[in-house]
Amino acid sequence: MNFQVRKQKIIEQLEQDGIIDVKEIAPLLETSEITVRRDLAILAEQGLLVRTHGGAMKVSLSQMPVSFAQKSAVNAEQKDEICRKAAAQIQEGDVVFLDCGSTVFRMCPFIRNLNIKVVTNSLPIINELMGSSVSLNFAGGEIDSERQAAHGKIAVEHFQRYRADKAFVGIDGISLKNGLSASSEKEAEITMAVAQNARETYFLCDSSKLERDRYFPFAGIDFVKHLITDSRASEGLLGEYRSRRVGMIV
Amino acid sequence: MNFQVRKQKIIEQLEQDGIIDVKEIAPLLETSEITVRRDLAILAEQGLLVRTHGGAMKVSLSQMPVSFAQKSAVNAEQKDEICRKAAAQIQEGDVVFLDCGSTVFRMCPFIRNLNIKVVTNSLPIINELMGSSVSLNFAGGEIDSERQAAHGKIAVEHFQRYRADKAFVGIDGISLKNGLSASSEKEAEITMAVAQNARETYFLCDSSKLERDRYFPFAGIDFVKHLITDSRASEGLLGEYRSRRVGMIV
DNA sequence: TTATAATTGATTATTTTTGAACAAATTTAA
DNA sequence: TTAAATTTGTTCAAAAATAATCAATTATAA
Known part of the structure; x- marks a missing residue:
C-alpha cells in the first residue's frame, strides 16, 4: 500500500471518527507505526489534520474553542x-x-x-x-x-x-x-x-x-x-x- | 484517551453544566485525578476556564461580580x-x-x-x-x-x-x-x-x-x-x- | 543492466505523558 | 477558633510516543 492510498484511508477514517490512533491504524494500513507517523507528519504539514500525541485529529475539532x-x-x-x-x-x-x-x-x-x-x-x-x-x-x-x-x-x-x-x-x-x-x-x-x-x-x-x-x-x-x-x-x-x-x- | 480528546470533553461538559469536578470527570475521561488537574491547569492557562478548588468553572461565571x-x-x-x-x-x-x-x-x-x-x-x-x-x-x-x-x-x-x-x-x-x-x-x-x-x-x-x-x-x-x-x-x-x-x- | 533516488523498517536515544507518593496549602466541620 | 479532611504542588519513576540514524528494500531512469 503506497502513500497515496494510505493518505486516502487516513482522511477517510478521520472524517468518520474525528480522531485516529497510530497503533490502531498501522495494521489497517498494513504498515509500521513509524511510517504512519511519517504520513501524519506530512498531512499535518499540509493542514489536513492536527497531530496529537499518539495519533491525530480533525482540524475543526482542534480549533473549536479558540478564545479571544x-x-x-x-x-x-x-x-x-x-x-x-x-x-x-x-x-x-x-x-x-x-x-x-x-x-x-x-x-x-x-x-x-x-x-x-x-x-x-x-x-x-x-x-x-x-x-x-x-x-x-x-x-x-x-x-x-x-x-x-x-x-x-x-x-x-x-x-x-x-x-x-x-x-x-x-x-x-x-x-x-x-x-x-x-x-x-x-x-x-x-x-x-x-x-x-x-x-x-x-x-x-x-x-x-x-x-x-x-x-x-x-x-x-x-x-x-x-x-x-x-x-x-x-x-x-x-x-x-x-x-x-x-x-x-x- | 489523549489530551486533545480530554480537552474536548472537558470544554463540552463545562459548556453544559458551567462547572466540573475533578473527582467526577476523571473516570469519564478514563484517567487519574492528577492528570485531570494538569489538564485543567493547562486550559486555565489558556484562559478557557477558571480553576476552582476541586474542579473548574466557566470563565463567564467567574467574571460575574460577587453581588450577581x-x-x-x-x-x-x-x-x-x-x-x-x-x-x-x-x-x-x-x-x-x-x-x-x-x-x-x-x-x-x-x-x-x-x-x-x-x-x-x-x-x-x-x-x-x-x-x-x-x-x-x-x-x-x-x-x-x-x-x-x-x-x-x-x-x-x-x-x-x-x-x-x-x-x-x-x-x-x-x-x-x-x-x-x-x-x-x-x-x-x-x-x-x-x-x-x-x-x-x-x-x-x-x-x-x-x-x-x-x-x-x-x-x-x-x-x-x-x-x-x-x-x-x-x-x-x-x-x-x-x-x-x-x-x-x- | 546498473546507478540513483525514494520509501520503508529497525534500533536507539530523547521527549512527552502519566501515575504514585508525600508535604504543603486550602477548605470544611466541629 | 482549632482539628480533620480534602485538594494541590512537587518530585520522581515508569510508560508511551517520537525523532534520529542507518540499513534494507523498492522504484526509477539512464
Whole structure:
C-alpha cells in the first residue's frame, strides 16, 4: 500500500471518527507505526489534520474553542507597544470609541484607571473594563459570536448617535495604493461608522499589516489622519506614509 | 484517551453544566485525578476556564461580580423550579426578551439548545449563551456595572424597536394592592419597555416576594397576565391572584 | 543492466505523558 | 477558633510516543 492510498484511508477514517490512533491504524494500513507517523507528519504539514500525541485529529475539532484571549496574544509584544502609545493619546474626560479588534482589546489595561467614557461594540472590552473607573456604553445589536461583538445596522446607528473625542480602530490591512481594507464587510461598516463620528480617529495596525491588502477595500489612504504602529516598521515606509499626510505615531 | 480528546470533553461538559469536578470527570475521561488537574491547569492557562478548588468553572461565571453570583445563588432551588417552567413556555423559533434579573439569568441552561432569538440587556446572559444555538441581540446603552446590564433611554428604545413573542421579567415585589414594584426606577423603566413590546409577558417571582412591596410601584396588578412562581406559595394566595385574572403558573 | 533516488523498517536515544507518593496549602466541620 | 479532611504542588519513576540514524528494500531512469 503506497502513500497515496494510505493518505486516502487516513482522511477517510478521520472524517468518520474525528480522531485516529497510530497503533490502531498501522495494521489497517498494513504498515509500521513509524511510517504512519511519517504520513501524519506530512498531512499535518499540509493542514489536513492536527497531530496529537499518539495519533491525530480533525482540524475543526482542534480549533473549536479558540478564545479571544488567545487571539489577542498573537504578536502580543508589538500590540502592547501600540496600545501604550494609543492610550497616551487619551485625556481624562474624553469620550472614546473602541472597536472590537483584538489589538484594541489590549488597550484595556492601559486605560482602566482613567476617568473617561468608552463606547464600544466589543463584549471582551466591556467584560474587561467592568468595575473599573471607566464609564461604559455598549453598542447593541445582533451579536456575532465569533468576534464576540455587536454588528449590523443597529450597532452602526448606535455609534452614530454619539460624538466621540477620539476613536481607536484596529485594521486588518492598509496600503498606500488601496488604502484601508477589511476581511469582512461587517467590520468595514463598523469601522466607518466609528471613524465618521469621532473628532479624531486613530488606526491601530502592527507593522506586519502595513502594505497588506484584504479582500474588501473600503476607504482611501487620505481617510487616515493618524496611524499607530510598532517600531519594527521600516523607516522608508514610514516616510512614504508621512508624505501622504498620514500622521504616523511609532 | 489523549489530551486533545480530554480537552474536548472537558470544554463540552463545562459548556453544559458551567462547572466540573475533578473527582467526577476523571473516570469519564478514563484517567487519574492528577492528570485531570494538569489538564485543567493547562486550559486555565489558556484562559478557557477558571480553576476552582476541586474542579473548574466557566470563565463567564467567574467574571460575574460577587453581588450577581451571590444573588443568583439565593433561593437557587426555587429559582430553578421557576426557570424550568418559564423555559417550557418557549417554542422553537420564538423571539424572546429577557431582562437582567438574577432569576431570569438562571433560565440560560434551560434554553441554550433552543433555536430561538434572544434580545436582552443582561451581560451575564449574553456571556452565558455565547456559542450556544441561541441567536443573540444585545440592547445597548449605558452599562450599569452593579447590575451588569444596559439601562437608560437607549436600552429602552432598543427594546421598542423589536416585537417579541414572549418576554420574561424578574420582579422584586408584587402585591394585590399595589401591583408591581421595583427597587429602582431604572429597573421599572426596562421592565415596562420589555413588557409593552412583547405579545406575552411572563413575570418571574419566587414565592418569598409575593405580597411584598418595594419602594417604586410602577404598574397595577391588572397589568400582569402571567405570573410564574414556585410551589411554596400558599394555595390561598394563589387563589386570590387567580380571582384577579392573573394567570398563575406554579 | 546498473546507478540513483525514494520509501520503508529497525534500533536507539530523547521527549512527552502519566501515575504514585508525600508535604504543603486550602477548605470544611466541629 | 482549632482539628480533620480534602485538594494541590512537587518530585520522581515508569510508560508511551517520537525523532534520529542507518540499513534494507523498492522504484526509477539512464
